[in-house]
Each structure stands twice: as structure tokens, then as C-alpha cells.
Amino acid sequence: MAPLHPDPIPAAARHAPEPALRLAAHDWTRAHAELDADGVAVLPALLSPPECADLAALYDAAGPHTFRSKVVMARHGFGRGEYKYFDYPLPQVLSLLRTAFYGHLAATANRWNAMLGIAHAYPPSHAEYLQQCHAAGQTRATPLMLRYGAGDYNCLHQDLYGANIFPLQVVILLSRPGSAFEGGELVLTEQRPRMQSRPLVVPLAQGDAAVFAVSHRPVRGSRGFHRVNMRHGVSRICSGTRTTLGLIFHDAA
Ligand SMILES: O=C(O)CCC(=O)C(=O)O
Numbered sequence: 001m002a003p004l005h006p007d008p009i010p011a012a013a014r015h016a017p018e019p020a021l022r023l024a025a026h027d028w029t030r031a032h033a034e035l036d037a038d039g040v041a042v043l044p045a046l047l048s049p050p051e052c053a054d055l056a057a058l059y060d061a062a063g064p065h066t067f068r069s070k071v072v073m074a075r076h077g078f079g080r081g082e083y084k085y086f087d088y089p090l091p092q093v094l095s096l097l098r099t100a101f102y103g104h105l106a107a108t109a110n111r112w113n114a115m116l117g118i119a120h121a122y123p124p125s126h127a128e129y130l131q132q133c134h135a136a137g138q139t140r141a142t143p144l145m146l147r148y149g150a151g152d153y154n155c156l157h158q159d160l161y162g163a164n165i166f167p168l169q170v171v172i173l174l175s176r177p178g179s180a181f182e183g184g185e186l187v188l189t190e191q192r193p194r195m196q197s198r199p200l201v202v203p204l205a206q207g208d209a210a211v212f213a214v215s216h217r218p219v220r221g222s223r224g225f226h227r228v229n230m231r232h233g234v235s236r237i238c239s240g241t242r243t244t245l246g247l248i249f250h251d252a253a
């Protein structure tokens with residue numbers, strides 16, 4: 001029997017299946033091509049403004065069982081701002097969305113491994129992949145919600161939580177840029193062998209999802225594909241409040 005969520009989440013639960021169903025309608029041919037070319041793809045308007053508002057409201061209004069921990073970034077040298085990791089069982093809207101995303105992204109993850117000559121193949125279903133994480137001692141939920149105020153930022157980093165790494169992750173912008181906040185751009189950097197790092201700013205509108213490489217991706221060079229290291233972060237929020245939702249596909253040790 002599926003466990004019941006211990007905290008009531010009426011507003012976010014209203015939209016449970018729609019975002020995951022909507023994902024199927026996105027132009028995945030284009031998204032896969034963008035991921036191969038740049039290591040990032042934007043899926044516009046994955047969530048509606050009311051869906052964004054209801055999810056963002058969980059940050060302050062959810063009961064004590066929705067999140068498993070809160071991180072104050074300045075205490076760890078991660079930047080300035082805070083985030084909370086969701087606990088299992090995830091709110092259904094997130095669980096459905098993460099499973100649906102995985103179904104589309106496993107093909108890219110396997111294509112990237114093939115390009116890099118890595119024999120490992122990711123299973124087609126997220127449930128199977130999570131079993132592999134659990135068998136390796138990675139059992140804690142990694143989806144998270146981040147909250148930044150004026151002056152906050154997120155230092156460049158990689159979300160690695162153990163030996164099992166699914167190479168793509170998703171960030172969904174829940175706040176409306178230009179009205180809820182100013183500044184605060186999602187930034188990716190790409191560190192190529194023997195070269196200086198290349199920055200890439202990913203402009204997002206409210207409800208857009210950015211899919212990007214967690215830690216590395218294949219880039220075609222003169223002698224086949226090589227691996228480049230990727231990091232992501234957020235530039236300083238100039239004013240207002242910026243809330244995002246992060247979906248990471250591996251669990252944490
Ligand atoms: O707030 C953002 O745009 C980035 C969030 C992030 O680092 C993550 O979800 O892993």
C-alpha cells in the first residue's frame with residue numbers, strides 16, 4: 001500500500017497529475033538536441049503561475065514531515081540563502097513529475113555515457129534506478145526547495161550525494177522575475193580540459209524548467225568526445241524573493 005503523506009498539502013495536491021502529463025507535450029526532440037549541444041535545455045511554462053504559487057507556499061506552510069532538513073547556506077560556505085530537502089513520501093505532484101522527467105532523460109544519460117565510452121546504462125524507469133541507489137546506501141530524498149532574498153546567491157557547485165550519479169537535474173523557477181525579484185540568474189559553468197571556464201546564463205520565466213548536466217557532459221572535439229566538468233549556481237538576488245524547486249534523480253547517502 002502506498003504510504004499516506006503525513007502532512008496535509010491541499011493546495012499543491014490540487015494539481016497533482018497535470019504537470020507530469022504536460023511534460024509529454026514538450027518538444028523533447030529539441031530538448032535532447034539542446035542538451036547535447038549546450039548541456040542545458042529549457043522547457044517553457046511547465047508549471048502555471050497558480051501551480052508555482054501553491055508549490056512555493058509549501059516552503060513556509062508545509063507541516064513538519066514534508067521536509068527532512070533545512071540548510072542555511074552561509075553556515076556551510078555555500079552562498080547566502082536557504083533550502084529544504086523534501087522527505088519521502090514526496091508530495092505527489094513532485095513524485096509524478098520526477099518519475100516522468102526521468103523517463104525522458106534516461107535516453108540522454110545513456111547517450112552521453114556511450115559518447116564518453118562509459119559502459120554503465122541507466123534503467124528505463126526511475127523506480128529501478130532508485131533501487132540501485134538504495135542498494136548502494138543512497139536512500140534519502142534529494143528534491144529540494146530553495147529560497148533566496150535580497151543579497152543572496154548560490155555558489156557554483158555540483159549536486160553529488162554518493163557514488164550513484166544521474167547526470168541530469170532539473171530546476172523550476174517558481175517566482176516571477178522582474179516582479180517578485182530582480183537579479184538572481186541561474187548560471188552554469190563549463191570547465192574544458194586545459195582551458196578557462198565558460199559561463200552560461202540561463203534566462204528563466206516563472207514556471208520554466210531548466211534541465212542541465214549535474215557534473216559533466218560529453219563535448220565533441222577533434223578526436224571524438226571528451227568530458228567537460230559542469231557547475232551551476234545563482235547570481236546575486238538584487239531585490240525581492242526568489243523560490244526554486246530542484247529535482248535531482250539520485251538519492252543521497
Ligand atoms: O536556485 C537555483 O536556480 C539553483 C538551485 C540548485 O542549485 C539546485 O536545484 O540544485
Ligand SMILES: [Fe+2]
Nearest residue numbers: 157158159232
Ligand atoms: Fe544545485
